[in-house]
Amino acid sequence: MATILVTTDRLLTRCYLTLVLKHQGYHVLEADSSALALSVIHGARPNLALIDVLLPHPGAYQLIRQIRNESKTALPLALLASPAMHGEARLLANACGISRIVADIADPEALLALVEAMLSDPSATSGPSATSTTGESEKAPGKATKFYLTVSRLYRRVADLESCNARLKHDISTSAQQLQEARSALDREVVKRRWTEQQLTQENQRLRARSLHDPLTGLPNRRYLEEALSREMSRAKRNGKPLSMMLIDIDNFKHCNDTFGNAAGDAVLRAVSRYMNSLARSDDILCRYGDEEFALVITNTAPAMLRQRANSLRSSIPKLRIEHDRQHIGPITLSIGLAIFPDSGDSAAVLLQAADATLCLAKSAGPDCIVGGGMRAH
Numbered sequence: 001m002a003t004i005l006v007t008t009d010r011l012l013t014r015c016y017l018t019l020v021l022k023h024q025g026y027h028v029l030e031a032d033s034s035a036l037a038l039s040v041i042h043g044a045r046p047n048l049a050l051i052d053v054l055l056p057h058p059g060a061y062q063l064i065r066q067i068r069n070e071s072k073t074a075l076p077l078a079l080l081a082s083p084a085m086h087g088e089a090r091l092l093a094n095a096c097g098i099s100r101i102v103a104d105i106a107d108p109e110a111l112l113a114l115v116e117a118m119l120s121d122p123s124a125t126s127g128p129s130a131t132s133t134t135g136e137s138e139k140a141p142g143k144a145t146k147f148y149l150t151v152s153r154l155y156r157r158v159a160d161l162e163s164c165n166a167r168l169k170h171d172i173s174t175s176a177q178q179l180q181e182a183r184s185a186l187d188r189e190v191v192k193r194r195w196t197e198q199q200l201t202q203e204n205q206r207l208r209a210r211s212l213h214d215p216l217t218g219l220p221n222r223r224y225l226e227e228a229l230s231r232e233m234s235r236a237k238r239n240g241k242p243l244s245m246m247l248i249d250i251d252n253f254k255h256c257n258d259t260f261g262n263a264a265g266d267a268v269l270r271a272v273s274r275y276m277n278s279l280a281r282s283d284d285i286l287c288r289y290g291d292e293e294f295a296l297v298i299t300n301t302a303p304a305m306l307r308q309r310a311n312s313l314r315s316s317i318p319k320l321r322i323e324h325d326r327q328h329i330g331p332i333t334l335s336i337g338l339a340i341f342p343d344s345g346d347s348a349a350v351l352l353q354a355a356d357a358t359l360c361l362a363k364s365a366g367p368d369c370i371v372g373g374g375m376r377a378h
Helices: 011-023 034-044 059-070 083-096 108-120 146-211 222-239 253-260 262-279 303-319 348-365
Strands: 003-007 027-031 048-052 077-080 100-102 131-133 243-250 285-288 293-299 322-324 327-329 334-341 369-372 375-377
Touching: 003 011, 003 034, 011 027, 011 108, 027 034, 034 048, 034 059, 048 059, 048 108, 059 077, 059 083, 077 083, 077 108, 083 100, 100 108, 222 243, 222 285, 222 293, 222 348, 243 253, 243 262, 243 303, 243 348, 253 262, 253 327, 262 285, 262 293, 262 303, 262 322, 262 327, 303 334, 303 369, 334 348, 348 369
Parallel strands: 003 027, 003 048, 048 077, 077 100, 100 131, 334 369
Antiparallel strands: 243 293, 243 334, 285 293, 322 327, 369 375
C-alpha cells in the first residue's frame, strides 16, 4: 500500500487526515514543519505528499521548491486548503507548478478520490494549471460510508470549536489589552491625584504656616501663642513642672512712629524681635502678641530664674543700636509683665490674663519696668 506524507502544523488536520487515510489502508507519515517533511521525504520516500498552504515559515512555497530541487524522482504533491483559502491556494499551486488542490478536506470521499487519482497517474499531478477537489467536484463513485460521514461531521465540529476557541482567545486578548490600557489610565489618574493631593497638602501647610506667623518679624503670632500655651499648660500639669510667661511691650512706640515714621517703627520691631529670639532657649516660645507687644513662654523655669531673665532682657535692650535711613533710633526700653503657673492661674487663659494685668502695671509704673512673679524692678 502507498505511503502518504501529511505536512501541516495544525494538529487537528493531521489527526483527521491520518485517520481517513489509514482507514482506507494507506501508510501515513506526519510532519509539522518543512524541515521534518524534507527529512521524511529523504528517508522514507513517500509516494505522495499533501502540503498545507498555511505551513509556517519558510512556508509551503519554499518547501515545494526544495522538494522539486532535491527529490530524485517527481514526487506527486497536492496542496491542502480550506474553502476560504481556495483563491490563494490556486495562485500558489500555479506558481509551484502543482495541478492538485484539496479545497475541502472535510469531504473524505473527494479527498480519497484525489489521492487515488494521483497515485494511479503520478504524471498528471503537475502542470501549468491547478484543479481542485471539493464537495462539488467530481467524486469517486458510490455513497459515503457511515464511517466517513461520522469522521467528516466530527472534523467539522472540532474545526468549528477550534474557530470558536480562536475567536474567544482573540476576544480575551483584546479584553486583556483594553483592561491593561484602562488600568494604565487609572494608574496615571491615581498618580495625578496623589500629586495634586500632595500639592494641596503642601499649599495648606504653607497657608497654615503663614496664618500662624507674623509677616513682619517672622515670629509666631497670637493665634499660634494661644495654641502653644494651651499645649504647654497641659504638659506642665501632667509633669508637675512650672510654666512661666512674659508679656513684653516696647515703651513709647507710638512716639517712635510719629517721630521717625512707620518704616522706622517696623525696623524697631524687627530688631527687637531678632535680639529676643537670639536669647531664647530651644524650648522657649517667642511670639508677636500685638502691635508692639511680644509674648515669651518659658517652660520648667523657677521664679528666680524667670526674674533673672526678664531683668537681663530689660537691661540689655537699651544698648541695642537701631538705625533707619541713617538715623539712630533709641534708646529702646521695655515694660515686662510676668505670670507663673500655678501661682498666677491654672489655665492658659487665666495665665495670659495675669501676664496682661502685670504688664499694665509695669507700663503704668514705667517705662523700663518689670512687674510680676514677686518682682517690681526699674
